[in-house]
Amino acid sequence: MKFSNNFFRSVFLAIVCATAATAAPFLGSLKHTTLQVREISPDLVVESFHPESILETFGVNGVDHPLSARGEFDLKDATVSFVQSRLNVQPDSIAFRTGFSSDITQHAFVRQQINGIPIANAVANVAFNKDNKVVSFGSSFVKPSSIPSTVPSLSVDDAIAKAESALSGKFNEHPPTVEFVAKKDGSLALTHVMQIQNDETGAWFEAFVDAHSGDTIQLTDFVAKITYRVLPITKETLVEGFENLVDPQNTVASPDGWHSDGTTTTTTTSGNNAIAFKGAQTNLTSESSPGEFIFTQEEDQAPTVQVNIDAARTNAFYVVNTIHDISFVYGFTEAGFNFQNNNFGKGGVGNDRVTISVQDKAGIDNADFATPPDGQSGRMRMFLWDHTNPMRDGALENDIVSHENTHGISNRMTGGGTGRCLQTTEAGGMGEGWSDAMAEWTEHKDATIPDFVLGQYVINDPAGIRSHPYSTSATTNPLRYSSLKTLAEVHDIGEVWANMLHNVYAGLVGAHGFSATAHTDPTTTGGNTVFLHLFLDAFTLQPCNPTFLTARNAWIQADANRFGGANFCTLWTAFASRGLGVNAANHNDDSTVPAGC
Ligand SMILES: [Ca+2]
Ligand SMILES: [Ca+2]
Ligand SMILES: [Ca+2]
Ligand SMILES: [Zn+2]
Known part of the structure; x- marks a missing residue:
C-alpha cells in the first residue's frame, strides 16, 4: 500500500x-x-x-494498518505500527500514552520520543472503527x-x-x-x-x-477566560425566571446522583462531579430543607447577601452537573478524561471534579476555567459584573457557566486529556467558539433557530458580550473564515467558529428536526442530537492544536464514523456557506462543496 x-x-x-x-x-x-x-x-x-498538525481522514470504511492481517486486535500494537509506517519512523520513537473506546470508535494517543524522553509538543492520535480499520490520523510529529x-x-x-x-x-x-x-x-x-x-x-x-x-x-x-465589550447600561431586565427542578440528575451519567461519590453523601453543593463554594471550599450551600435547595434570588439585593450567594452556588452546581451529565452520555466519560472524583472503576483518572468558586474575588466582569491534565480538578471561577447596581452574578447566567465548563470538555477531549492541545491562537480561538456553541445548544427548546446572544444578563444588554449574534443571516452576522485575516484575539476568532457551528446546527436540525429529549437520550435522531454527537466525537479525532480546516475535517470524519456519512453534504454546505469550503486555506474563503453536494 x-x-x-x-x-x-x-x-x-x-x-x-x-x-x-x-x-x-x-x-x-x-x-x-x-x-x-x-x-x-x-x-x-x-x-x-x-x-503544524495534520489530520488525515479515511472515510466511512477506513484503511488497514500493517497488522490488520493478524487475527487479534491490539490497540497499542496497531497504533504504533500504523504511525511507524505512515511517518516512516522507528518504532522506539513512538510511545503509546493512553487509549479508550467510545461506543463506535477506539482511540489511541501517542507521543514522539527520543532516547525514551517524550517530545511534549510532538504527538499523534489514531482512531479505529469497530472493524479495527483506521479512520483518522492526527499528527504533529517532527524531524x-x-x-x-x-x-x-x-x-x-x-x-x-x-x-x-x-x-x-x-x-x-x-x-x-x-x-x-x-x-x-x-x-x-x-x-x-x-x-x-x-x-x-x-x-x-x-x-x-x-x-x-x-x-x-x-x-x-491552562486558563481560558471569557471576555466582554463595554456597552452602555440599559434598564431592561433579562432574568428568564427560576424554576424548581426535581431530580434533574441523569443516573446513567451520575450513578449515585450529584451529592455522592459512592462512599460519602452530602447535603451540600458538593458531590462527585462538582463542588460549588464561595471563598474556601468549606463555604458551601446546605439544603434549605431536607432534599431541597430552594433559594429565591433577591434581584434588588446585592449578590453578596446570603440568599443570593446560596442561589448562585445552587445554580452553578446545577449547571455544571447538568453539563457533566449531558456531555457524559455523548462521550465525555471517565475513560474519555472527564471531571469526577470517583470514576467507579470505569477508566481514566479520578479525583478531578470541577471546583466552582462563585463570586471569586480575583476578578470582575469575567469568569475563567483552568483545565489541567486528567486527574487534576478543573477550576471554574465566576466573578461579579459591575455594569449594574446592584451588581450581577455570572453564576446566575447559564450561558456563562456553560461556556466556562465547555472549556474543560474541549481541552480534555482534544489530544487525550493532557490539557495541552488548544494552545495556538487558532485552536484557542476555536475553544472559545465551542464554548459559545455548547451554551447555545443547551438553550434550544424546539426546531426554530433563533439568533443566539451570549451574556446579555450579566451586562444587562440584549446585545450581549459578543460582537454579533450567532445567526443564519449573513447580514446579522457577516463573520467568515477570511475574517481570521484580521482577527487576532481568541474570543474574536471564537465568534467566527461559533457562527459556523450555529449554521451547521441549523443545517442538521433542518434535515432531521429536533429531539426534545436530546439532553438525556443520545439515541434520539433529531438534528440537535446529531450535532452534539459530532461536536464531541470530533474533539477526539482532531489533532493536537487543530485549525479551522482540520477541525472541519474531523466533523466530516465523525459523521462518517457514526452516521456513515449521512450528513456529508449538510456539513460541507454549512461550512462552505461561511467560507470554509473544499479549497479554503490560509484564511482565504472558498465556498466550494464536494462534487455531488
Ligand atoms: Ca478525570
Ligand atoms: Ca440566552
Ligand atoms: Ca444569556
Ligand atoms: Zn472562554
Missing part, C-alpha cells in the same frame, strides 16, 4: 517558514496555527511553538534538526526557582517531568516541566524550562 508523505511535507513547511520569519513577517495563518505568544512582563515574552544532551545541566529545583521567578508564581507540587520541546527553528530543547500557579491572579501555567540554559521557553496556559 502506498502512503503519502504528508509528514515530511509539513515538517519541511514549518522549518522553511520559521527560517523565513527572521527575514520577513511570519505568514499570518501559520502564526495563528503554530504559535501562542504570552507577554508575561515587559522583560519576558514567551513564544510557545506548536508544530528535529538537532538534539541537545539528554542530561540536564540544571537541577529540577533550580529550574523551579527560575520558573517561579519568571512567572511570578509558586510551584504547585504537581510532579515535574523531563521532556523535550520542539522549537520553531527545528531544534529540540531538553526541559524540566512543572506547574506554576499564582493564587492572586489565578494564573496557572505549565512551564517548560530549558534544562541547559534555564530559560522558560514554552508555556501551557
Whole structure:
C-alpha cells in the first residue's frame, strides 16, 4: 500500500517558514496555527511553538494498518505500527500514552520520543472503527534538526526557582517531568516541566524550562477566560425566571446522583462531579430543607447577601452537573478524561471534579476555567459584573457557566486529556467558539433557530458580550473564515467558529428536526442530537492544536464514523456557506462543496 508523505511535507513547511520569519513577517495563518505568544512582563515574552498538525481522514470504511492481517486486535500494537509506517519512523520513537473506546470508535494517543524522553509538543492520535480499520490520523510529529544532551545541566529545583521567578508564581507540587520541546527553528530543547500557579491572579501555567540554559521557553496556559465589550447600561431586565427542578440528575451519567461519590453523601453543593463554594471550599450551600435547595434570588439585593450567594452556588452546581451529565452520555466519560472524583472503576483518572468558586474575588466582569491534565480538578471561577447596581452574578447566567465548563470538555477531549492541545491562537480561538456553541445548544427548546446572544444578563444588554449574534443571516452576522485575516484575539476568532457551528446546527436540525429529549437520550435522531454527537466525537479525532480546516475535517470524519456519512453534504454546505469550503486555506474563503453536494 502506498502512503503519502504528508509528514515530511509539513515538517519541511514549518522549518522553511520559521527560517523565513527572521527575514520577513511570519505568514499570518501559520502564526495563528503554530504559535501562542504570552507577554508575561515587559522583560519576558514567551513564544510557545506548536508544530503544524495534520489530520488525515479515511472515510466511512477506513484503511488497514500493517497488522490488520493478524487475527487479534491490539490497540497499542496497531497504533504504533500504523504511525511507524505512515511517518516512516522507528518504532522506539513512538510511545503509546493512553487509549479508550467510545461506543463506535477506539482511540489511541501517542507521543514522539527520543532516547525514551517524550517530545511534549510532538504527538499523534489514531482512531479505529469497530472493524479495527483506521479512520483518522492526527499528527504533529517532527524531524528535529538537532538534539541537545539528554542530561540536564540544571537541577529540577533550580529550574523551579527560575520558573517561579519568571512567572511570578509558586510551584504547585504537581510532579515535574523531563521532556523535550520542539522549537520553531527545528531544534529540540531538553526541559524540566512543572506547574506554576499564582493564587492572586489565578494564573496557572505549565512551564517548560530549558534544562541547559534555564530559560522558560514554552508555556501551557491552562486558563481560558471569557471576555466582554463595554456597552452602555440599559434598564431592561433579562432574568428568564427560576424554576424548581426535581431530580434533574441523569443516573446513567451520575450513578449515585450529584451529592455522592459512592462512599460519602452530602447535603451540600458538593458531590462527585462538582463542588460549588464561595471563598474556601468549606463555604458551601446546605439544603434549605431536607432534599431541597430552594433559594429565591433577591434581584434588588446585592449578590453578596446570603440568599443570593446560596442561589448562585445552587445554580452553578446545577449547571455544571447538568453539563457533566449531558456531555457524559455523548462521550465525555471517565475513560474519555472527564471531571469526577470517583470514576467507579470505569477508566481514566479520578479525583478531578470541577471546583466552582462563585463570586471569586480575583476578578470582575469575567469568569475563567483552568483545565489541567486528567486527574487534576478543573477550576471554574465566576466573578461579579459591575455594569449594574446592584451588581450581577455570572453564576446566575447559564450561558456563562456553560461556556466556562465547555472549556474543560474541549481541552480534555482534544489530544487525550493532557490539557495541552488548544494552545495556538487558532485552536484557542476555536475553544472559545465551542464554548459559545455548547451554551447555545443547551438553550434550544424546539426546531426554530433563533439568533443566539451570549451574556446579555450579566451586562444587562440584549446585545450581549459578543460582537454579533450567532445567526443564519449573513447580514446579522457577516463573520467568515477570511475574517481570521484580521482577527487576532481568541474570543474574536471564537465568534467566527461559533457562527459556523450555529449554521451547521441549523443545517442538521433542518434535515432531521429536533429531539426534545436530546439532553438525556443520545439515541434520539433529531438534528440537535446529531450535532452534539459530532461536536464531541470530533474533539477526539482532531489533532493536537487543530485549525479551522482540520477541525472541519474531523466533523466530516465523525459523521462518517457514526452516521456513515449521512450528513456529508449538510456539513460541507454549512461550512462552505461561511467560507470554509473544499479549497479554503490560509484564511482565504472558498465556498466550494464536494462534487455531488
Ligand atoms: Ca478525570
Ligand atoms: Ca440566552
Ligand atoms: Ca444569556
Ligand atoms: Zn472562554
